Amino acid sequence: MGEEVMTDYQYETVLKSIILILKGCKDLDEAQKKIESLLKENKNNEDA
Numbered sequence: 001m002g003e004e005v006m007t008d009y010q011y012e013t014v015l016k017s018i019i020l021i022l023k024g025c026k027d028l029d030e031a032q033k034k035i036e037s038l039l040k041e042n043k044n045n046e047d048a
Contacts (some may be wrong), residue, residue: 006014018035026033
């Protein structure tokens, strides 16, 4: 599999999403768990 290149728009969208997650969490641990959950959910969708 080749290297995937992220566009500036995609990069900005990812960073904005991270900011939204951080703003919605009480602490860093909660934010980390939410991001890990999103990664797991995305992996499950790719496998389906």
